Amino acid sequence: MREYESKEALIAEIEKKAALFIGEFSAISEQDKDLLLDGVDRSPAQMIAYQLGWLKLVQGWERDEQAGRLVITPHPDFKWNQLGGLYQAFDEEVVDFSLPDLIVQFQEQVCAMVQQVNRYTNEELFCPNQRKWASSTPSKWPVWKWIHINTVAPFTSFRTKIRKWKKVHATR
Numbered sequence: 001m002r003e004y005e006s007k008e009a010l011i012a013e014i015e016k017k018a019a020l021f022i023g024e025f026s027a028i029s030e031q032d033k034d035l036l037l038d039g040v041d042r043s044p045a046q047m048i049a050y051q052l053g054w055l056k057l058v059q060g061w062e063r064d065e066q067a068g069r070l071v072i073t074p075h076p077d078f079k080w081n082q083l084g085g086l087y088q089a090f091d092e093e094v095v096d097f098s099l100p101d102l103i104v105q106f107q108e109q110v111c112a113m114v115q116q117v118n119r120y121t122n123e124e125l126f127c128p129n130q131r132k133w134a135s136s137t138p139s140k141w142p143v144w145k146w147i148h149i150n151t152v153a154p155f156t157s158f159r160t161k162i163r164k165w166k167k168v169h170a171t172r
Contacts, residue, residue, distance in 0.1 A: 003144070007125055010144055010152075011114050017155035018110040021051070022103055024162045032169065033099040040165045046091050047158050047165075048102045053090030054150040055109040059116055061133035071133040080137070113151060 004010040025044060033045040042050065057074060064071045078086040094102055117125065120143060124130045128142045 004126075004148075007117055007120065007122065007144075010125070010147065011117050014110065014114060014117070014147070014151045014155075017152045017159070018106070021155040021159045021162070022048075022106050024159055024166070025099065025103055027166065028099060030099050033102075035169070037165055037168045037172070039168055040161060042161065042165075044162060044165060045094060045097075045099065045102060046087075047162055048106055049090040049094045050087060051154060051158065052094065052102070052105055052109055053086070054154065055106075055113055058146060058150050059109075059112055062116055062131070065131055065133050071136065073133055073136045110151075113147070117147060 004013070025048070028044050034043045036043050061071045061073060074080060074083070075086055075089075078089070094105075097105070125144045126142055128140055129135050131143055134141055134143045134146050
């Protein structure tokens with residue numbers, strides 16, 4: 001994981017990796033969005049649901065802390081050792097949306113995350129102990145690292161995953 005020189009560098013990386021990830025979905029049909037294939041652990045819709053879920057969680061943590069509410073990470077209904085249930089909840093939130101709707105939601109959430117990053121000072125973004133939610137686990141990561149592991153990193157790894165899904169689908 002790399003550290004960024006500035007918030008602009010983090011934003012550029014978020015935008016770049018988000019565009020590469022979501023660009024992979026242009027050739028996927030609506031009828032295939034929920035298709036699970038051997039060798040790939042998620043359907044295309046589930047892959048977007050995962051991204052949407054984490055984008056919304058990180059934004060919610062910040063919003064709640066700024067409003068003076070207690071932040072429970074990762075989610076009030078799920079502990080860190082219950083991520084499978086959390087991911088299922090992410091899937092259930094998007095089950096009725098079309099693929100184009102999911103793509104639009106993803107793009108909107110990425111824009112909202114970029115706006116959130118822009119609101120931070122450099123100290124808030126890059127120094128540890130600036131947010132209670134970011135210090136809520138033993139890692140005590142600075143905010144930028146939480147944002148990176150919930151945007152850039154999964155956008156990159158899930159791009160590989162959706163490409164594999166497309167390759168398996170093409171050989172069926």
